[in-house]
Amino acid sequence: MARLAMAVAVLAACGDNVEPAMCDGIEPVFAHVVPLHTIARALPAGEILLAGTFRDTVVLGGQTLTSAGGADLYVARVASDGRITVATYGDAEDQELLELAVTSTGAYAIAGRFRGTLDLGGGALTATGTSSMFVAGFRPDGTLRSSTRYPVEAILRALAISPAGDLAIAGTNFDPIDFGGGALATGGQFLGVLDTDGNYVTHRALALEDKSVNLDVGLAFDGDELVVAGSYTSSIDLGGGPLPSAGALDFYLARFARGGAHRTSRHLGGPGNDGYRGFDGDRISIAAVAGGIVLASGYTGMLDLGDGPHSTVDDQDDIFVLRLDDAFVPVWNQTFAYPSFQAIGALAVANDGAIAITGSASGETLAGSPAACGGAEASHAFATTFDPDGHVRWSRCFPAEFAAGLSVAFRGTEELVLAGTFSGTLELGSTRLASENLSGFVAGVRPTCVE
Secondary structure, eight states: OOEEEEEEOOOOOOOOOOOGGGEEEEEEEEEEEEOTTOEEEEOGGGOEEEEEEEEEEEEETTEEEEEEEEEEEEEEEEOTTSEEEEEEEOOSSOEEEEEEEEOTTSOEEEEEEESSEEESSSSEEEOOSSOEEEEEEEOTTSOEEEEEEEOSOEEEEEEEEOTTOOEEEEEEESSOEESSSOEEOTTEEEEEEEOTTSOEEEEEEEEEOOTTSOOOEEEEEETTEEEEEEEESSEEESSSSEEEOSSSBEEEEEEEOTTSOEEEEEEEBOSSBOSOOOSTTOOOEEEEETTEEEEEEEESSEEEOSSSEEEOSSSSOEEEEEEEETTOOEEEEEEEOOSSEEEEEEEEEOTTSOEEEEEEEEBSSBTTBSSOBOBTTBBEEEEEEEOTTSOEEEEEEEOOSEEEEEEEEEETTTEEEEEEEEEEEEEETTEEEEEEEEEEEEEEEEEEEOO
16 A cells, blocks of 8 residues: 655756767756655656665655665655655565556556565556566556556566557566567566557567576567567567577567567577666666667677678676667767776657666766766766767766666766665765665766856
8 A cells, every 4th residue: 555755855957958979067956865765757847756765764855755665666766956755655565666667648557576465546546466467557646546456476677658659568578478469478578558548458478588597678668659679589570580590699679560460570689699688777778869769888809780791899797878760770879888897777868859768887988978987896887868869968977886777767868866775875966975795876867067
C-alpha cells in the first residue's frame, strides 16, 4: 500500500541560455545522496521523477522513509520549487524497482520484481515461486492506470512507454512467460507490449540467450512504433530474414509497428565482442530523435558502424554514440577509444535534439575531452553532451573512490539530471557528496560559460 508524505528539499529549476562552444566548467544545481539504484527522469514544468529501492530507514529530501521490512519501492516527484512528494510500496518481503520510463506529458511506468504482495494502488499483486515480475503505468497526476503481475523468474532489462501509454518491457526469462498471446519459451530474450490499461498488444522472442552471457536489450518508442536494440550471438531473425553475427557478440536493431509487424532490422558489429553484457554501467541505450534514433553502447576489438572499422586501443571496453535515420542508415557516429575502459550507463535526448550520455570511465582520457577521468586504480562517473549533429558540447568527469552514472535526463536543453552509484567522496563541480558505503546519488548540473 502506498504511504504518502510531503517535505521540502533544496532542488531548484535553472535557465538554459548558454553557448555550448564556450562552456568549460560545470555548475551544480543540486546534489543529494539517495538510495542505491535510484533512477531519475525529467517531467514537464521542471519537475523531476525519482524511483528506486530502499531498505531499513533512509532520508530523502529531508524526510525519513522506513521500509515495511526487507526492500521496498519508492517513487518521488520533485517540483520545480523543491517540494517533494514520495510514495512507498512494499510489505515484509523484498520488492525491487528496476526500470522507470516517462512520456513528454508526465505519464510514467515502473517495472521490477517482487516477493510477497505488492499494492501499487489497484489492489494486491501476489508473487509466486522465487519471485514475480511486475509492470505498472501511471497517469501524469501519479494515479495508477494499470498494474500487472507475471509469475516468472526473469531479468528485466528495459522498459518504455509510448506517447499514447503503451508499455513495452524486455529482458531474459527463466520460466515460460505469457503476456496474453501464448507463452514464450524459457531461456531467451523476451519482448512484451501492453496497452495503457495493461491489456495484451503483442509479444515475441528476441535473441536466444546463452545464460552465461547476460545480453542486454534497449527499448524506445518512436511515436507508436517500437525500436529494439540488443546483443546476440550466432544468428537472429526479427522478421526480415536472418542476421548472422560477425563475431562473438554483435548488435541487432529492429523497428516494429504497433501490433508487432516488422518494419526493418539490421546487424551491427565486427569479429570481436561488440555487444555489451548488461551489467550495471554496461548498457545498450537507445532514444528516438527527429527522423531516426540514437544508439549508445560499448565494444571491444573492432566495430563497423557503417563507415569502416573502429578499433579499441587495448583489450578493454570502449564506447560509441551512433545516429541512424528511420531506416537504420547511419548518419554520424562518435567513438571514444582510449586506454583502460569506458562504459555506457544511459542516454538521453533533449527537446532541441541535443544528446547526453553518462557512464563510468577508468582511463587517461575522458570521452569528448582531453581531460583525464579515472586511472588504473579508480572508476569515475562522467557525462558528455552532443549537439544534434554529433559535435561534443561539453564533457565532465565526476571523480570518486568509485562512481558510475546510470541514468541521465535533460531538464530543459542544458541542465542534466544525473543519477548513479558512488562510494567515498563524489566531486560534482564545487559540490561534494560523501558516503562510507556504496550509495546512490542524484544531481543537477549545467555548464558554466564565457560570453
